[in-house]
Amino acid sequence: MNALTRLALRRPGLVVAIWLVLAAVSVPLMLQLPGALKAGGFDNPRGESAAGQRILERAFAEVPEELQVVLHDASGDVTRVVDQAAALARPLPHVASVSDYRQEPRWLSADRHTTFLRLGFRADPTTVQNLIPDLRERMTAALRGQGVRVHVTGTQALDYDLSIQSEQDAATAEMIAFPLLVVVLLLVFRSVAAMLVPVVLAGLALVTAMAVGYLIAGVTDVSILFTNAVSIIGLAVAVDYSLFIIRRYREELAAGADHLTALETAMRTAGHAVLFSGLAVVAALMALFIPRLMVFTSIALAGITVTMVALAMTMTLLPAVLRLMGRRIDWLSIGRGGTPADRARGAGPLARLHRRPVPLLLALAVLFALLAWPMGWIRLQAPVASASILPSSADSRQGIERLQADLDPRDLFPLQVVLTAPVRNGPAPLLDGVRAVTEVTGSLRQAVSSAQAVTDLGLPREALGAAAAGDLAGLPDEARAAFAALWGESAGRYVTRVVTTAAEGPDSDRTHDLVRDLRDRLPSAVGPDVDVHVVGPTAHGVDFDDVLVRSMPAILGTAALITFVLLAGAFRSWRLPLLALILNAMVVAASLGLLTLISQTWLGQRIDSTTPALVFAVMFGLSMDYMVIMISRMRESYLAQGDHLNAVNEGMRRTAALVNSAALIMVAVFVSFLAAKISIVQQLGLGLAIAVVLDAVIVRLLIMPATLHLLGPRVWGGPPRVYPDIPVAEEPRPVR
Structure with missing residues (x-):
């Protein structure tokens, strides 16, 4: 046991008081969190598109931020209110x-029922987002009475609505999760x-983490998805960690130990496992x-x-509370659930399957290969110039969909090829580069419908060269x-x-393929003195997707290496x-295969490019709970005992029901x-739920023990050796 746990057992009242004060301080900070978070984050600020956009802003004085005010009159000419809206x-x-x-006739629909205003802002994204509620309110109040529907959309409007929806989703999920947790924990503990x-500790963990x-x-930009991640990860780990320790504590009590000895044993064994499990979660998320x-x-x-907050509570607050409660942990027992040891014997029938590990493992390997097979069809893509990430009720989504329905969406989100060359070389190299670009785009007729450049203005070659050199008088x-x-x-x-x-x-x-084709072909086509960037919403999405693809080997390798070292130290x-x-x-591959089959094949939804990496990192850490315990x-x-087969079977009998309970909590x-x-x-919730079911039901109860039977006692790394934090040689002395 660590020093903090020993302190909690010696001075439980003090530890509980410290955590209560910390929670009270955290509440006002937590309430300020939504206003401190940033929307967006689904782009690569170091990508080619971002670099090209900065060049355009400097060269053409383009405004850094824009909003579109969509105006729609279903029964009349919408142009009558354009001046008023402006x-x-x-x-x-x-x-x-x-x-x-x-200024742009293409912004008016053919039936004159739909148009939009483009508002340019010289401000940072957060400032623009703060203006959106007032803009919507004043536009709607003035124009609704005239039969005109108004929507405010654009990148920052989408991000603003995403921010609001994210906060609402986190609150809704917590309102659903906590009652589910109450029911599941009552079934597990019957007390x-x-x-x-666990429920109270989970709530305190969320409050503290939000603070x-x-x-x-206040130090760095943090995405609005921070709140969702705190909830989805925090509820799972905080409740599971408490479950593991309370279950072992009650098991020791049922075996006849006094409550102090039972608590110390639970912290030395289950507490030690929880500590390494939590560190594995942190390692994977890093x-x-x-x-x-x-x-x-x-x-x-x-x-x-x-996770760190949950670990700190589990190592300090939980033992302090259990010390104060003593045997009152069984207060208001429900039904006749038997002792934890009695219920653990339900895992016995699984041992018969483990005695024939080779056929079992071959059959399950085939099953997992089939489940992972749909991953071959996956096409990852971050949503760009699209509101599909938002619900249909979001104002910014309704605005985008109105524009896409009534106007040509291709004109709203063009791709721009930005070319630059040194002035000292004169304009000729850059003009030749422009001609090369138009030739390349012209050869991609199936992917490109039109392209506009200075060479398409109908100017004579001499006049064009003079204008490019700065002499515009003749135009x-x-x-x-x-x-x-x-x-x-x-x-x-x-x-x-x-x-x-x-x-x-x-x-x-x-x-998306067009962006990649242009980036592959243009650098060699424009010449060595000309730099080229492909810019636009789709290019931004490609940059985001590509950096994820390039980072995946490093993400996988880092998580695997850190976890390997951590577990090697834990298990020797x-x-x-x-x-x-x-x-x-195996679990991550199978869960992503099923997610692809459900979302992409059955529901027709594209898998977001962020989902696989998040499912891997989160599940990789959380699944260690079952492995470690x-x-x-x-x-x-x-x-x-020194008996390998008995150890595996005994461990299964003692933990099978516990793993099922923990999995049920995570799935909830x-x-x-x-x-x-x-x-x-x-997608993240569905992917993780699938992964937990596969991990707990098939991997931990079937594949892992069968593999341990097959490998034999060498899996433990040598002959029996007392594990430092497991009381084998002598019983721990009660804390006085």
Whole structure:
């Protein structure tokens, strides 16, 4: 036992008082967390598209942020309210420009029922998001009475609605999860007191972790998904850790130990296993820092924070509470559930299956291969220029869908090829690069419907060269304005762009493939003195997806290496950590295969590119709970008796029901997040629920013990040796 646990057992009242004060301090900080979180995070700020966008902002003085105010009149000409809407928008702070269909005729539908205003802002994203409620309110109040529907959409509006929905989803999931936890824990413990302790500790863990999150948000940008991650991970680990220790404590009491000895034994055994299990969760989540993407960093911070808080409570607050409660842990018992030892004997029939490990393992290996097979069909893609991540009731989604239904969505989200070259070389290399780009786009006729560049303005070659060199006097006014929108200069370099309209929408597979084709072909086509960037919403999504794909080997390798070292130290064996890695890989692959089959094949939903990495990192850590708790009990028996087969069977009998109970708790938590209206959270909840069922029911109860039977006693790393924190040689002295 560590020093903090010993302190909790000696001074339980003091420890409980400290945690209560800490919880009271955490509440006001937790309430401020939503306002400190940032929306977005689903882009790569170091990607090619982001670099090209910064060039455009400098060269053409483009505003960094935009919103679209969508106007729809189902029965009349919507243009009658355009001036009024523009007048309502201009007084808003930070508005730099207001554009409408008179500047871009394509912004008005053919039936004149739908159009939109484009508002440009010179402000940071958070400032723009803070303006959205006021903008919606004033537009709706002024125009609804005239029969005009108003929607405010755009990147920051989507992010704002995502922020609001994320907060609501977390609250809804918790409202569903806590009653489910109460029911499951009552079934497990058959005692109101034993049920209340994990539930209360889980609530305190969430409050404290949210407060820590507010402090972290003051130092770095934290995504709005922080709250969802705290809830989905925190509820699972906090309740499970309490379950493991309380279950062992009650088992020792049922075996005749006094409550102090029982508690100390529970902390030395189950507590020791919980500590390593929690560290394994933290180790796996640390791998999410590798991509350096805000959404992954935020989820890693959330998971690590709430797991560390749960561990701290489990090592200090829980033993202090159990010390104060004593045998009152069985207060208000329900039904006749028998002792934990009696119920553990239900795992005995499984031992008959383990006696023939080879056929069992071959059959289950085939099963897992079939479950993982649909992963071959997976196509990962972050939603871009799309509101599909949000529920249909979200205002920004309704605005996007209205534009896509009534206008040509390809014109709303163009791809831009940004070209730059040194001024000292003159404009000729860059003009040749533009011609090369138009030739490449022209050869991609099935993917590109149109492209506009300075070479398409109808100017004679000499006039075009003179204009590119800075002499615009010879150009007509209309040509001068068009040329200025496509050609500029910044930081000693000429800058131009080719505006490309894809043949399909921005979220289509073909448009994503188009971005990659252009990036593959253009650098060699434009010449060595010309730099080229492909920019646009789809390009932003491709950059995000690609950095994830490149980071996956490092994420997998880091999580595996850290976990291997951690478990090797815990179990003093290299075979057990290796077995853990293989089993976890099987679970993640099978769960992602099933998720692909359900979401992509049956429901027609694209798997978000963030989902596999998150399922892997979260499940990789959480599944160690079962591995550690079961192996620890088996090892405890092996160290005491030296009989490998009996140790495996005894460990199974003692932990099978416990693992099933813990799995049921995790599934209840994860299933509650299916009520979320954000597709990423839904997919994560479904993927984790599938993984837990596969891990607990098939892997831990069938595959792992059968493999241990097959490997024999060498799996423990040598002859029996007393495990330092397991009381085998002598009984622990009660704390006085």
